[in-house]
Every structure is written in C-alpha cells, then in structure tokens.
Amino acid sequence: MPDPLQKKPYTxxxxxxxxxxxxxxxGRFTEAQQRAFDELWPRYGLDYxxxxxxxxxxFGRHAPRVLEIGFGNGEALRFAAANDxxxxxxxxxxxxxxxxxxxxxxxxxxxxxVRVYHxxxxxxxxxxxxxxxxxxxxxxxxxxxxxxRHRKRRLVQTAFAAxxxxxxxxxxxxxxxxxxxxxAEQMWDVLDATPGLRNRAGARGHVPRPxxxxxxxxxxRGQRLGHGVWDLLYDRTGIGNGESGMEGA
Numbered sequence: 001m002p003d004p005l006q007k008k009p010y011t012x013x014x015x016x017x018x019x020x021x022x023x024x025x026x027g028r029f030t031e032a033q034q035r036a037f038d039e040l041w042p043r044y045g046l047d048y049x050x051x052x053x054x055x056x057x058x059f060g061r062h063a064p065r066v067l068e069i070g071f072g073n074g075e076a077l078r079f080a081a082a083n084d085x086x087x088x089x090x091x092x093x094x095x096x097x098x099x100x101x102x103x104x105x106x107x108x109x110x111x112x113x114v115r116v117y118h119x120x121x122x123x124x125x126x127x128x129x130x131x132x133x134x135x136x137x138x139x140x141x142x143x144x145x146x147x148x149r150h151r152k153r154r155l156v157q158t159a160f161a162a163x164x165x166x167x168x169x170x171x172x173x174x175x176x177x178x179x180x181x182x183x184a185e186q187m188w189d190v191l192d193a194t195p196g197l198r199n200r201a202g203a204r205g206h207v208p209r210p211x212x213x214x215x216x217x218x219x220x221r222g223q224r225l226g227h228g229v230w231d232l233l234y235d236r237t238g239i240g241n242g243e244s245g246m247e248g249a
Contacts, residue, residue: 033100040103044111046090046128048119053128058115059088064135066090067167069121070142070155074102079214081111087135091116092124122160131166136173140213144180156187158194165196170238177213177231179222184230191234200233207231 037045046058056062064087071077071091080089091114093099099118106114117124145153156176164174174197178184188204191197201207209215209231219229 029097029100032104033097036100036103036107037096040107044103044106044114044116046115046117048117048124048128050123050127052130055088055090055133059113061088063088063113065133066136066138067092067129067134068138068140070094070139071098071102071116072141073098074105075216076138076140076214077102077114077116078105078109078111080212081106081114082109084212085113087113089114090129092121093118094120121155122163125163125167129167132169134167134172135169136175137164137168138175138213140175140177141179141216141219142176142183144178144183146180146182151186154183154186156183156190158190161190161194161197165194165236168196168236170236172236174234174236175210175213175231176234177209177229179219179227179229181228181230184232187230187232191232196237197234198237200235205232207233 046053055065066080066084066087067090068077068080069092071093072095074091074093077089077091080087091102093102093116096118099116102116139155142155143153145151168174174191176187176191178187184206188199192199192203199205209229210233213231223229
C-alpha cells in the first residue's frame, strides 16, 4: 500500500527528459481518510508494480475499461461507478486526501467496478497498462499551470498524447475537460496533431458537456462568474469504429 503521507514528488518521463508533471499536494489529511487507506486499500487500491497488470484478474471479469487520470476527489469516478456498471473503471490520483475520500465513498456505495492507483499516471500508463487495452481515457480539469514559466509542467504534451493514443483500442475515446481557454488551445495544438486521434467536433472543436461527466460545484460556481468550460472528445482511429460509453454517449 502506498504511504499517503509520502512527501517526495514522483517524476514523469515525457520521452525527452524527466519532468514533474505535478506537485504532490497532500492538503489536510483527516482521520477518516487515513482509515480509508488502512482499511479499504486492499479492496480498491492497486499498488504500482512496474509490470503489466491483468485487469481481468483484478476485476474478476472481462469488460470494457475506462481510465480517469487525476480524479481529484473522485466525483466523476464515483458517478461513473454508479451509472456505468457494465464497464470497469481505473482511477489515478496523487493527492492522498482525494484518494481517501473516494475510497470511503466507494465503500459507502458498495461499488465493485472501480480500482485506484495513488501514483504517477505516466508510469502507470507506460508500465502497467497494455497497448490498445482501454476503451476510454478521461482527463478532467488537469492542473493548468497558468504561469507561463510553468506551462512545461502541463500534462497534455506531445509525448504524453502519443502514449494516450497507444493505450486506446481502435474506436476508443479520449475525453478531456478544462476551464482554462489557454489550456484548451494547447490541447488542440497537441491532440489535433497526434496520429491516431480524431477530434469528434472537427479541428479545434469542442462539445457540450456530455451526460457521463457530472458538473462539479466548482464548475457551476465558475460558470456563474462567466468562466468557460471546454469538453474535447477524440476518437482513436483504426480498424472498426466502435463506441464505448454510458447510454447516450
């Protein structure tokens, strides 16, 4: 089980040099969240091993798989678990309080189709998830690193986008959301140019919030202040054009 109070940041290899794709922000770690790690990690947690993982064995079935990178407090992942029982959900998050909060929520719901990593997403993708094995990847509101000198830390970069495309099965879907227009612009720059990905809304296009992504309280407050939100959907091109998603996707 990962130490939820570990302070050393992980590093992410972008394919050129190792960078920190995030800062490990622990925040206030409550007794309930610590207890979640102690008691619920064996049920929902996945320890990083650096080796390909057999997710059929992990979940005890063969089903379409969705990966959410950076799930925060787990609102969207919890919603998906309750409304998309036919698919298996994998979450990755480095913020320990958010992981603990989600563990408690999943236990309260009696969820059985979710597993989570408390580790660096780049390392998990590269070493534990097989190529062409995911039906969908979700990245909702990644850290925008809004200061110009910090933009190199943004998650959506060329090498990472190529890795995402490689992990998606043909016909699979990549769904991103951001409330920073500048980051949306960078996402378009990178993803529209990534071989194997096709923007469903056309070049530099976005779509209304899909039903499978719940609107957060933070998002609602931002919209009241006039902030925009951009949902980007990309399909993995290749043999077949199957769609995966909750009803109405």
